[in-house]
Amino acid sequence: MWTDALISAFGYLISIIPATIIGIVLMELLMEMGWVQKLGFVTAPFMRFGHLREEVGVGFLVSFGSPTAGNSMVAELNKKGLMNNRETLIASLVTSFPATFIFVRDLTPVLVILLGTTGLIYLGIIIGVGLLRTAITLAFGRFLLPPKKVEIIEQELKRKKFADALQSALRSSRAPLQGIIPTMVFAAIIVFQLIDIGFFDMVSAYLKDLPVLRSLPPPALPVVAAWFASNIGAYTIAGKLLADGMMTSKEIVITLLIGRVLSSLVRLRFTIPYYTGIFSPELGTQIMLLATLMQEGLTAVVIVMLAVLW
Numbered sequence: 001m002w003t004d005a006l007i008s009a010f011g012y013l014i015s016i017i018p019a020t021i022i023g024i025v026l027m028e029l030l031m032e033m034g035w036v037q038k039l040g041f042v043t044a045p046f047m048r049f050g051h052l053r054e055e056v057g058v059g060f061l062v063s064f065g066s067p068t069a070g071n072s073m074v075a076e077l078n079k080k081g082l083m084n085n086r087e088t089l090i091a092s093l094v095t096s097f098p099a100t101f102i103f104v105r106d107l108t109p110v111l112v113i114l115l116g117t118t119g120l121i122y123l124g125i126i127i128g129v130g131l132l133r134t135a136i137t138l139a140f141g142r143f144l145l146p147p148k149k150v151e152i153i154e155q156e157l158k159r160k161k162f163a164d165a166l167q168s169a170l171r172s173s174r175a176p177l178q179g180i181i182p183t184m185v186f187a188a189i190i191v192f193q194l195i196d197i198g199f200f201d202m203v204s205a206y207l208k209d210l211p212v213l214r215s216l217p218p219p220a221l222p223v224v225a226a227w228f229a230s231n232i233g234a235y236t237i238a239g240k241l242l243a244d245g246m247m248t249s250k251e252i253v254i255t256l257l258i259g260r261v262l263s264s265l266v267r268l269r270f271t272i273p274y275y276t277g278i279f280s281p282e283l284g285t286q287i288m289l290l291a292t293l294m295q296e297g298l299t300a301v302v303i304v305m306l307a308v309l310w
Helices: 002-032 037-049 054-065 067-079 085-095 097-115 117-144 162-197 199-207 218-227 231-243 249-262 264-278 281-309
Strands: none
Touching (some): 037 054, 037 117, 054 085, 054 097, 067 085, 067 264, 085 097, 085 117, 085 281, 097 231, 117 281, 249 264
16 A cells, blocks of 8 residues: 555654664765865865866866866856866866866765665775776876976865854855755655566566676566666665665675666766756766766766775
8 A cells, every 4th residue: 555655764764864864964064174184185186186177186186076167167268268177077077077076075874774785885996996096087188198397276175163063064054954864755755666566576577687787686677677766776676676685785785886877878967067057068078978988887887896806
């Protein structure tokens, strides 16, 4: 009955929403205390290694608070003629890593509650892929771009009292919470209703014949199917399968990574207007395609390595 599914959904939400709120506020508090700015001491050498302007390092730090602001800084350097399209493309790929950090920051509480250690392993792999992509991009920059003169860009460090930082963290938490909590509630209600009517079992019957999914256990297919609608929905199903002992930690991690790669085509509907809006349509499309190919290509390599070595 739909009422049973609704009760199950609300029981699930009551168990995870408080911890999610606390986790996100804590992450924002660490940001407000200024620990990210302290990374400025290590970003400059990496920018110099990649033959990028020092301003790109500032944009990298800014992106931890707002990826849009960081990319906008890179785009502005391009529009002013301070960087050509090749350097802008490389700089944008470098400054996109903090977006991975924000993804992890916002979803860590959710995944820890749903998947425990398995969720942390999954997040660690996502961060690792992002770091590897950034390292490869910096290496390309070193070979493709001319060296730059060393310039020192001053960054004012945040120095806030705990009470002020907490107040700012509570304000900063509103945006991610307003996005995550309603999505979580909606996804949980829909997912539990769909589970109740057997929707994911039906989708799984179609997915099981795809060559890339044949190696996955049958219970994994609903997780992949859910990825195309909502990542939180996929995590919810994965958490239930893990708790019920129907899938191992390894199978959950590999399934989530496969679902993430396959659903990247769906995410393009958001990334295309994002990049073409900040940069020119031509340059924005190039950045978007290269970023997607590198991210998903490296993830595919990791999936194969996990399947063979784990």
